[in-house]
Amino acid sequence: MKILALDSSGLVASVAVVEDDCLLAEFTVNYKKTHSQTLLPMLEEVRKVIELDLDSLDAIAVASGPGSFTGLRIGSATVKGLGLALGKPLVEVPTLEGLAYNLYGTDKLVCPLMDARRNQVYTGIYTFVKKGSGWRLETVESQCAVDIRVILEKLNALGREVILLGDGVPVFADRIRELLRVPYSYAAAGRNRQTAASVAALGAVYFAEGRIVSAARHQPEYLRMSQAERERAQGVVLEESWGVKHL
Amino acid sequence: MDEKKELLILAIESSCDETAAAVVRNGRDVLSNVIFSQIDLHTVYGGVVPEIASRKHIEKINQVVEEALSRAGVALRRMDAIAVTYGPGLVGALLVGVSFAKALSFATGIPLIGVHHIEGHISANYIENKDLEPPFVCLVASGGHSHLVVVKDYGEYEIIGRTRDDAAGEAFDKVARAIGLGYPGGPKIDKLSREGNPEAIHFPRAKVSENEYDFSFSGLKSAVLNYLNSCQMKGEPVNAADVAASFQKAVIEVLVEHSLHAVQAYGFHKFAIAGGVASNTSLRAAFEAVCRKRQIQFYHPSPVLCTDNAAMIGAAGYYEYLKGVRSGYDLNAVPNLKLGER
Numbered sequence: 001m002k003i004l005a006l007d008s009s010g011l012v013a014s015v016a017v018v019e020d021d022c023l024l025a026e027f028t029v030n031y032k033k034t035h036s037q038t039l040l041p042m043l044e045e046v047r048k049v050i051e052l053d054l055d056s057l058d059a060i061a062v063a064s065g066p067g068s069f070t071g072l073r074i075g076s077a078t079v080k081g082l083g084l085a086l087g088k089p090l091v092e093v094p095t096l097e098g099l100a101y102n103l104y105g106t107d108k109l110v111c112p113l114m115d116a117r118r119n120q121v122y123t124g125i126y127t128f129v130k131k132g133s134g135w136r137l138e139t140v141e142s143q144c145a146v147d148i149r150v151i152l153e154k155l156n157a158l159g160r161e162v163i164l165l166g167d168g169v170p171v172f173a174d175r176i177r178e179l180l181r182v183p184y185s186y187a188a189a190g191r192n193r194q195t196a197a198s199v200a201a202l203g204a205v206y207f208a209e210g211r212i213v214s215a216a217r218h219q220p221e222y223l224r225m226s227q228a229e230r231e232r233a234q235g236v237v238l239e240e241s242w243g244v245k246h247l
Numbered sequence: 248m249d250e251k252k253e254l255l256i257l258a259i260e261s262s263c264d265e266t267a268a269a270v271v272r273n274g275r276d277v278l279s280n281v282i283f284s285q286i287d288l289h290t291v292y293g294g295v296v297p298e299i300a301s302r303k304h305i306e307k308i309n310q311v312v313e314e315a316l317s318r319a320g321v322a323l324r325r326m327d328a329i330a331v332t333y334g335p336g337l338v339g340a341l342l343v344g345v346s347f348a349k350a351l352s353f354a355t356g357i358p359l360i361g362v363h364h365i366e367g368h369i370s371a372n373y374i375e376n377k378d379l380e381p382p383f384v385c386l387v388a389s390g391g392h393s394h395l396v397v398v399k400d401y402g403e404y405e406i407i408g409r410t411r412d413d414a415a416g417e418a419f420d421k422v423a424r425a426i427g428l429g430y431p432g433g434p435k436i437d438k439l440s441r442e443g444n445p446e447a448i449h450f451p452r453a454k455v456s457e458n459e460y461d462f463s464f465s466g467l468k469s470a471v472l473n474y475l476n477s478c479q480m481k482g483e484p485v486n487a488a489d490v491a492a493s494f495q496k497a498v499i500e501v502l503v504e505h506s507l508h509a510v511q512a513y514g515f516h517k518f519a520i521a522g523g524v525a526s527n528t529s530l531r532a533a534f535e536a537v538c539r540k541r542q543i544q545f546y547h548p549s550p551v552l553c554t555d556n557a558a559m560i561g562a563a564g565y566y567e568y569l570k571g572v573r574s575g576y577d578l579n580a581v582p583n584l585k586l587g588e589r
Contacts, residue, residue: 036342040349040576054354069298070339073305077343080309081350085323216309219302226298232291 003207004052004060004082005200006043008035008075009067009095010114010167015042016196017052018204025050026197035074043078054086059212061203063194064092065221066122066145067114072220083215090218091203091211096143099166100126101198102191105135108161113168116145121168122223123151125158137202145223148172152179161185165192256568257326257351258561259312261304261344262336262364263391264288264295265554268312270319270326271561274569275373278319280551280558283307286431293430294420301339308347315557326357330564333361333574334584335391341580349576360564361574364555365392365586366402368521370566371548371559376519379546383515386506388530389522390416390431395460395509396586398519401566404587408460408505415498416524418464422471422494426487436491437527443488445496448474452501460505467497499533506534510543519546526550 007014013035016026027042046052062079065072083090099112105128114122125141141154148168152175155162164176165187176184186192206212225233253272260267264285270278285303289295316323331348334341345361352359369385381401387394393415395408413421416433423432428439450470455461471494478485510518518538524530525547538545552559572589 034579036346036579037577039346040353043353044576069301070342073301073339073343074346076305077308077346078350080305081347082354084309084312085351085354216313219305222302226296226302228292228296228299 001058001204001207002056003091003200003204004057005062005093005196005203006039006060006075006079007063007095007098007194007196007199008039008071009063009065010071010194012194013038013042014194014196015039015046016200017046017050018197018200023197023200026195028195030193035071039074039078057086057088059089059091059203059207061091061093061199061207062218063095063098063199064218065095066116066143066223067095069222072222076218076220080215080218083218089212090215091207092213092218093199093203093206094143094221095194096122096124097126097137097139098199098202099194100124101137101202102165102195103163103187104128104201106163108163109140109155109158111151111155111162111164112166113148113151113164113172114166115168115171119147120145121148121151121172123168125151125154143223148175149179152176156181158182163187167193254327254565254568255321255325256328256330256561256564257312257316257323258330258362258557258564259344259348260332260364260367260555260557260560261308262332262334262341263555264300264340265556266304266307266311267555267557268315269557269561270315270321271558271565274562274565275377277374277558277561278321279315280556281311281315281318282551282556283311290430293424295337297337297339300337301343304340304343308343312347323351324355324357328358328360328564328568330360330362330560330567332364332367332560333578334364334581336364336582338580338582341582345578345580349578353576358568359574359578360567360572361578362560362563362567363584363586365394366404366563367559369396369398369404369519370563371521371552371556372519372546373562374552374558375548376546379517379519383517383519383546384506384510384513385519385521386502386525387522388415388502388520388524390414390420390433392522393462393464394586395505397509397513402570406586407509408458408462410462410464411455412463412465413468415462415464415502416522418468418498419524421468422491425472425475426485426490428487433523433527436495437529439488440492440495440529443486443490443492445492447486447489448493450474450493450497452497460509462501462505464498467494495527495529499530502530503533503537507537507541516542517544517546521548521553523554526553
């Protein structure tokens with residue numbers, strides 16, 4: 001089974017190819033350049049280096065959200081195009097599940113934190129349970145967009161040691177130190193941000209379970225409405241008749 | 248290399264609130280032209296909301312592209328090039344089309360061509376006017392653009408006039424909102440104007456002193472607003488149809504005068520209009536009349552090719568293809584891309 005995976009949900013752009021239990025290639029960049037400029041050239045590099053025949057892929061996996069709206073769409077538009085052109089199914093790997101998979105096999109809880117701005121995090125709580133000769137990712141708390149205090153309270157209530165990771169960790173380090181009362185640690189560099197190898201590995205599990213989606217049907221899971229919709233739902237008057245610039 | 252008789256281009260456009268794809272043969276022959284318009288989604292907000300537009304593009308793009316291929320009856324792998332709008336426009340919206348097109352190109356090996364949105368609008372004229380060839384003068388007027396362009400050759404442009412403030416279509420939208428017509432303003436004002444008297448109210452025609460070809464519509468917009476306010480203060484009823492007709496006449500007069508001035512100064516005897524505002528019936532009639540009188544050939548696309556569409560991107564992409572233009576996998580969306588630049 002051969003899976004190509006992309007993750008462009010955050011600051012990291014990452015491309016990987018996994019065949020069965022072997023990572024053939026991964027290209028991960030955490031640099032200021034926009035994903036729209038880096039993602040495809042990275043994919044091209046991976047293809048060249050491992051002489052990848054795209055027709056040999058079984059599926060294309062993508063970190064399907066949440067994350068940066070634009071970043072998610074660059075990844076989604078890319079896999080939707082690949083899926084259409086190659087006639088391959090897609091596998092949606094929720095971004096936070098992909099992040100949690102970085103810590104495959106740990107006996108502690110895993111809590112990825114992505115900075116979601118406005119004092120919120122995209123987060124979830126995960127654990128690994130033994131299955132055969134490996135481990136299976138199980139969800140304790142589904143991915144959501146909440147105030148950092150909410151998720152720290154949940155971790156306190158669960159009362160188990162936890163490993164935190166993600167770009168939300170440095171942002172909320174003070175709050176974590178202040179509010180988290182269970183034993184905790186942070187994941188190390190190389191394991192503490194999105195990596196497409198994890199998306200591919202977990203994608204392979206989901207693919208084997210038949211959790212696929214057509215390229216036409218796939219769209220990102222934003223976990224949030226657009227600002228305009230949110231304000232409209234809250235009854236905010238959007239503009240005076242003259243001030244607004246038509247786009 | 249032997250010459251191919253027919254050259255097929257798959258074109259994709261997602262710069263604003265239309266998700267569109269088309270298959271175009273030899274630059275002028277449209278085999279399919281599929282447009283998913285999101286206009287209803289944005290109406291409640293009184294204008295296009297970028298994030299909502301981008302989300303809808305992602306939702307629809309596969310369906311629209313597949314529909315374009317199936318209506319054309321040609322498989323993706325038979326395309327000679329993939330053309331995509333990469334600017335100007337809303338960055339998030341552009342990125343959907345650009346990322347998608349790059350993936351198609353990567354997966355199939357078909358060359359990719361980034362196309363300028365305005366170049367697409369201008370090229371829409373080639374589709375129905377098989378005899379039209381550069382050089383000519385083209386007025387591009389839409390919700391986001393008001394340009395007077397000298398088309399020197401295929402893919403070679405000189406912008407000689409531009410708006411100093413609001414685009415023409417933007418002025419239509421704002422006035423429409425002020426007289427309670429809602430969004431989008433262009434077609435609504437066009438329709439209501441037919442019931443009004445264009446001579447009823449005299450609104451100012453702005454001149455831009457530094458450049459005779461430049462436009463300014465914000466003064467006109469303010470004059471309409473002032474007129475509406477003063478009517479309200481005096482307790483006089485407003486005849487919306489008269490306001491619409493008088494406003495529209497003021498816009499058209501300026502567009503016609505500047506355009507004709509340019510055509511004569513450059514001596515081309517050929518003039519074209521493009522962009523959403525080009526589907527305005529009074530504007531067309533005014534240009535038709537004045538061009539006939541001065542023996543200038545007048546070209547305009549049919550309404551479906553005036554608004555955003557991908558067929559026009561295919562037409563523009565064809566001529567870029569012939570010139571050897573190819574884009575790399577690092578092609579990015581450029582929201583303020585200038586015409587004639589890469």
